[in-house]
Amino acid sequence: MVILHIVAPARAGGLERVVEMLATGHRDAGHAVHVAAVVDVDAADHPLSERLRTAGVAVHTHPLPSRSYLRERAVIAHDCRALRPDVAHTHGYRPDVVDAGVVRALGVPVVTTVHGFTGGDWKNRLYERLQRRAFRRFDAVVAVSRPLRENLCRAGVPPERLHLIPNAWKQSVPLLPRVAARAMLGLEEGRFVVGWVGRLSHEKGADLFVDALARVADLNLSASVLGAGLEAPALMRRAAALAINGRIVWHSLVPAAGLLFRAFDAFVLSSRTEGTPIVLFEAMAAGVPIVATRVGGIPGVVSETEALLTPPGDAAALADAIRAVYVDRPGAVARAQAARRRLEREFAVEPWLASYEMIYRSLQ
Numbered sequence: 001m002v003i004l005h006i007v008a009p010a011r012a013g014g015l016e017r018v019v020e021m022l023a024t025g026h027r028d029a030g031h032a033v034h035v036a037a038v039v040d041v042d043a044a045d046h047p048l049s050e051r052l053r054t055a056g057v058a059v060h061t062h063p064l065p066s067r068s069y070l071r072e073r074a075v076i077a078h079d080c081r082a083l084r085p086d087v088a089h090t091h092g093y094r095p096d097v098v099d100a101g102v103v104r105a106l107g108v109p110v111v112t113t114v115h116g117f118t119g120g121d122w123k124n125r126l127y128e129r130l131q132r133r134a135f136r137r138f139d140a141v142v143a144v145s146r147p148l149r150e151n152l153c154r155a156g157v158p159p160e161r162l163h164l165i166p167n168a169w170k171q172s173v174p175l176l177p178r179v180a181a182r183a184m185l186g187l188e189e190g191r192f193v194v195g196w197v198g199r200l201s202h203e204k205g206a207d208l209f210v211d212a213l214a215r216v217a218d219l220n221l222s223a224s225v226l227g228a229g230l231e232a233p234a235l236m237r238r239a240a241a242l243a244i245n246g247r248i249v250w251h252s253l254v255p256a257a258g259l260l261f262r263a264f265d266a267f268v269l270s271s272r273t274e275g276t277p278i279v280l281f282e283a284m285a286a287g288v289p290i291v292a293t294r295v296g297g298i299p300g301v302v303s304e305t306e307a308l309l310t311p312p313g314d315a316a317a318l319a320d321a322i323r324a325v326y327v328d329r330p331g332a333v334a335r336a337q338a339a340r341r342r343l344e345r346e347f348a349v350e351p352w353l354a355s356y357e358m359i360y361r362s363l364q
Contacts, residue, residue, distance in 0.1 A: 001031045001360060004085035006076060006103070008038040008094040009048045011253060013199065014167070014278035015115050016048050019091055021170055024055045025353040034058045036079050038072055038094070041065050047255070073102045080106050087111060087360045093131045100134060109139040109363035111356075113165075114148060116275030116296060132156075140359050144276040145297025163359060166297060168352030169281035169343055173259060181263035185224060185251060192221040194322060195264030195288070197257050197279050198271075200229030205270035205293065208315045210235055212270070214242040215319035219326050221247070224264065228253040261286035266325045266332065272312050274298055284343040289332035291321040301347070306339035 005023055009016045019035065027033040034057075039046045041063045049059045062075045076099045080088065088103045089111045090096050100110045112135065117128050132155040135141050142163045143149035149164045176184065187193055194213070198204045206225065213223055225235075225248060232250070239245040254260065258279075261267065267283040267290050274296035281301075283290050290307035292298050299309065308324060310317035325332040 001026075001086040001357075001364070002083060003031055003033045003360065004079065004083055004088045004108075005033070005035045005091065006038075006088060006095040006099050007035065007048075007091045009046060010199075011047065012255075012257070014275075015091055017258075017278045018113065018115070018167060020048065020051060020055075021168065021349060022089070022353070022356060023052055023057045024172075025170075025349060026357065027055070027057050029353065029357070031357075032058075034060060034079070034083055034085070036060045036062065036076060038062050038064060038075075038099075069098050072098055077102045077106065080108055086364055089113070089360075091115070093127050097127070097130050097134050100138065104137065104139075111140040111142065111359060111363070112138050113142040113144065114152060114275070115144055116148060116273060117151070139363050142356075142359070145274075145300060147296055148275055163355075165352065165355050166300060166347070167276040167278060167281070168349045169278070169285060169347045170349040171285055173256070175262055175286055176259050178262045181260040184260055185226075185249070185254075185263050187222075187224060187249065187263055192219070192265045192326060193263060194221055194223045194266045194268055195226070195261065196223065196268050196270070197226045197261075197282075198269075200225075200227050200231045200235060202231065203271060203273045204229075205272050205313075206231065206235055207238060208270045208272075208313065208318060209268055210239050210242065210244070210248070211315035212268070212318035212322060213239075213247065214244050215316060216322050216326070217244060217247075219323065221265075221322075221326060223248045224251065225249065226251045226254045226257045226260070258282040261288050264288050266291060266322060268318065268322065269293065269298070270318055271295055271298075276301060281343060281347065284336075284339040287336045287340050289325045289336045290339060291318065291325060293318075302339055302342070306335050306342055308335070 007019050023033045049061050052059045088108050090100050135157045142165050144167050196209050267288045269292040276297035293312045294309045295312045308321040
């Protein structure tokens with residue numbers, strides 16, 4: 001098959017990792033895979049494009065000014081006419097809303113993967129409302145978690161076009177050993193370090209993590225936050241007001257952060273909403289004890305046997321779970337080992353790729 005992925009990638013994130021695994025996996029299976037990447041006019045050297053090219057995937061990068069939607073639709077239409085794909089696969093609200101229609105008008109079946117909804121301000125909620133309406137016209141809509149599938153069904157997506165395929169995991173590059181990972185992050189050896197990795201935005205709950213840290217200030221631990229976002233200044237002010245800013249290392253955006261998880265003694269995922277987060281797989285692969293909120297697809301990936309799960313939006317419960325990992329390290333290590341075994345047993349990439357290929361073929 002000729003498969004065209006359409007994405008407007010961020011610098012890093014789970015969505016981008018999914019696109020990379022799909023594109024490289026199906027390319028290795030013998031398909032002709034292309035990725036059309038709509039990027040900011042100053043970001044022609046996007047890291048996702050570079051990784052895909054290195055892996056042998058054909059990438060068509062389109063640097064465009066913000067909100068140049070007519071030009072975007074024109075270049076995507078040009079790609080479709082030139083490549084004549086058997087199926088197009090969009091990822092994220094911008095390709096779903098802006099680009100899918102022009103692809104469909106050219107007679108190309110369109111698939112989308114829905115990674116989750118973040119809510120947020122009125123503008124973001126409007127985009128998500130438009131996205132949900134657009135899904136009704138797609139040939140296939142993939143939800144990455146059961147709650148997300150139910151959400152889409154309520155939004156009017158025809159059930160016969162809805163597919164449940166949780167994300168998968170493949171370790172493409174070896175993880176750094178603990179000492180090397182700590183050296184990369186400038187973390188001292190011998191200190192108990194709690195890691196947090198993600199976008200610094202409301203739905204990811206970094207503010208809850210900061211509040212939880214203030215509740216365990218009596219413990220000899222520090223925190224390492226890898227990520228960037230609009231909430232960074234407010235989070236730093238909050239940490240300073242709680243007198244814990246000296247306990248937190250703010251690393252901003254770190255390239256290949258998934259390779260550094262062995263630097264942590266515990267990993268916290270404090271999201272208010274999620275699909276099936278790739279960052280959770282990264283922690284499982286590294287064998288790091290996990291504390292996570294019970295939202296979205298997270299309980300479908302780890303149970304109380306593999307992680308400590310807390311209610312969303314509850315900083316006190318997060319603090320209690322962090323304390324439990326700190327106090328009972330043998331129990332935390334046992335859960336982490338169980339999580340790694342479950343990752344290998346249930347979230348392998350080969351059956352995941354086969355599920356997507358089955359959807360693509362059903363639309364031909």
